[in-house]
Structure formats: structure tokens, C-alpha cells
Amino acid sequence: MLGHATADIVSRSIIDSLKSDGVDITKMLMLERDNPNVNKAIEDILNKEVVAERKKNELTKSLPLKNDFLRHLQYLQPFPRQRESFRTSITYLSRHVPYLLTNEEVDRVGVGWCVYQMADIPEEWFRKTTVSSDQIIEYLPIDKYWYRIFSTATSIGTPQYVVLTKLVKYLLYLSHGNSDSRSDKTINDRSSLNEASINGLRATKAAVKFFGGGKVHAVPATSTLISKVKDAYSRYTKDNEQQQKLIKSTDVVNGTAEVLVTAANAKLIKNNENLNRLRKKERKKINN
Numbered sequence: 001m002l003g004h005a006t007a008d009i010v011s012r013s014i015i016d017s018l019k020s021d022g023v024d025i026t027k028m029l030m031l032e033r034d035n036p037n038v039n040k041a042i043e044d045i046l047n048k049e050v051v052a053e054r055k056k057n058e059l060t061k062s063l064p065l066k067n068d069f070l071r072h073l074q075y076l077q078p079f080p081r082q083r084e085s086f087r088t089s090i091t092y093l094s095r096h097v098p099y100l101l102t103n104e105e106v107d108r109v110g111v112g113w114c115v116y117q118m119a120d121i122p123e124e125w126f127r128k129t130t131v132s133s134d135q136i137i138e139y140l141p142i143d144k145y146w147y148r149i150f151s152t153a154t155s156i157g158t159p160q161y162v163v164l165t166k167l168v169k170y171l172l173y174l175s176h177g178n179s180d181s182r183s184d185k186t187i188n189d190r191s192s193l194n195e196a197s198i199n200g201l202r203a204t205k206a207a208v209k210f211f212g213g214g215k216v217h218a219v220p221a222t223s224t225l226i227s228k229v230k231d232a233y234s235r236y237t238k239d240n241e242q243q244q245k246l247i248k249s250t251d252v253v254n255g256t257a258e259v260l261v262t263a264a265n266a267k268l269i270k271n272n273e274n275l276n277r278l279r280k281k282e283r284k285k286i287n288n
Contacts, residue, residue, distance in 0.1 A: 069096055076171060078126040078145050087113050094167055105163045112164035116149070119160075125149075143172055151250050 072089040087110060094101055094109045101109065126145045128138050146168055152160040159165070212218035219225070 069093070073171060073174075076142060076146070076168065078121070078142070082117055087117070090164075090167075093171065097167065097170060100170055101163065101167065105166075108163040109167055112161045116161060116164065119152070121149070146172065147246075151246065 069092075072092050075086045075089040090113045091106070091110055094106045125148050126140055126142075128140065149161065150159075150165045150169075154160055208214060208216055208219055211220060
């Protein structure tokens with residue numbers, strides 16, 4: 001029926017027929033070799049298909065494709081923030097993080113998320129466009145985006161998102177891994193595992209393998225290499241200084257906010273005391 005069809009066409013027809021009959025090809029035994037005329041090409045293709053099917057089944061079982069918690073994590077992306085489903089997801093996350101938030105704080109997360117949805121956030125906080133004619137849009141790492149959100153304050157200088165910051169920082173810790181060697185470090189001190197960092201590590205490993213046979217000490221220290229290392233260190237130092245300045249400014253804002261809150265609480269207590277005195281005087285007048 002297939003005539004002079006190629007091995008690929010023949011094997012595909014066999015596989016499709018088996019699947020349509022409900023036969024699990026991963027449970028098939030290797031083709032018998034008693035017949036010397038068995039087409040070796042067809043056998044190889046079928047064997048590859050069996051291996052691929054087994055890998056697919058294993059990945060389907062092992063990957064968290066139906067994990068609701070991970071599915072809701074995607075809504076930490078900066079766009080689009082205005083969807084109502086995003087608020088449902090952030091509420092789900094706040095209720096399913098163990099021992100982090102109280103019931104009152106969970107409610108405050110919902111309120112904070114509404115404020116966040118209505119906030120006027122500059123686009124350059126999460127993406128930048130190249131000046132060239134190609135107009136390539138590059139999205140910034142999500143941890144840097146949220147760090148800017150954490151730094152925003154109200155009109156009186158208090159932090160804008162107190163409880164929301166607490167939740168999002170915890171969720172960002174998940175993406176940074178659970179390594180014991182880094183568990184005592186803050187999120188600002190830990191390595192930034194964004195795409196650029198991972199690509200840099202891969203490029204370094206590939207260069208060591210190519211120029212030094214996998215041995216770092218065997219890589220030739222050329223003038224070009226030394227120049228590149230100096231440039232990289234210079235950029236790292238500059239970025240680190242900017243980050244430290246931002247941390248200090250945030251600490252100043254938090255300190256100011258604490259002073260203002262303390263003063264407001266003291267004023268409120270004093271007003272309550274004065275109000276109680278006035279009430280007592282009025283009661284005495286009425287009784288007299």
C-alpha cells in the first residue's frame with residue numbers, strides 16, 4: 001500500500017495507527033531481528049519515537065503544570081495590572097503562604113493591590129526601548145521593578161505598600177532558590193539570578209572550556225581579557241554604589257515615616273485624653 005515510501009513515512013504511519021488503536025508505544029518491545037530484511041531505518045525511527053514518548057510522559061508527571069500556586073505567581077509581572085483576576089490571584093497567594101500574614105494583613109494586601117493597580121507607574125520602570133531604528137523593547141528584571149515599587153511613598157512620606165511589600169519579597173525569595181548557604185542573606189545581598197546574570201555565567205563557563213580546556217588557570221591572560229575584566233568590575237562597582245544609595249534613601253524614608261507615625265499616635269492619644277476631660281466636665285454640669 002505504501003509502495004516506495006520513505007522510512008520516515010512508513011514509521012509515522014505505523015505510529016499513527018498504533019496511537020489510533022490506543023496502543024501505548026512506550027510499552028512496545030524492540031522489533032524482532034529474526035527477519036534479515038527488517039528495515040533498520042524504520043526500527044531506528046520507532047525506537048526514537050518510543051524514547052521521546054517516554055520523556056514526554058515523565059515530564060508531564062514531574063513538571064508542576066497544574067500547580068495553582070505557580071500559575072498565580074505570573075501575575076507579579078508588571079503588565080497588565082488592571083485586570084480584576086490579578087487581585088484574585090494576589091489574594092490566593094497571600095492566603096496560601098504559610099505563617100507569613102495574619103487575616104488582617106491578608107485584607108490589607110487586597111487594599112494595597114487596589115492602590116497598586118491605580119498607581120501611575122512609569123513604563124521605564126519595567127521596560128526600555130532602544131534608540132536605534134529597530135525599536136527593540138527590552139524588559140527589565142522583575143526584582144528590580146518591584147524594588148522601585150517598594151521604594152514609593154505616600155504624600156506624607158510613609159511607605160506606600162507595607163504588607164504588599166512583605167508578601168512580594170517572600171514570593172521573590174522563591175525565585176532566588178532555597179540554598180542554605182544563602183539563607184542568612186537579605187534579598188538585596190543575594191545574587192541576582194536574572195537572564196543577564198545566567199547568560200554571563202554560561203558565557204564564562206564556555207570561554208573557560210574553549211580557551212583553557214575547562215581549567216581556569218589554563219586560560220591565557222591576554223591584554224584584551226584583562227581590559228574586559230576591568231570594564232566589568234567598573235560597571236559592577238557603579239551599579240553597586242547606585243543600589244546602596246537607593247537603599248540608604250529608602251531607610252531615610254522609613255525612618256521619617258516611623259517618626260511621623262509615632263508623632264501622630266502621640267497626638268491622637270492626647271486628643272483622646274482631652275476629649276475624655278471634656279466629657280467628664282459636661283457630665284458634672286449635667287449632674288449639678
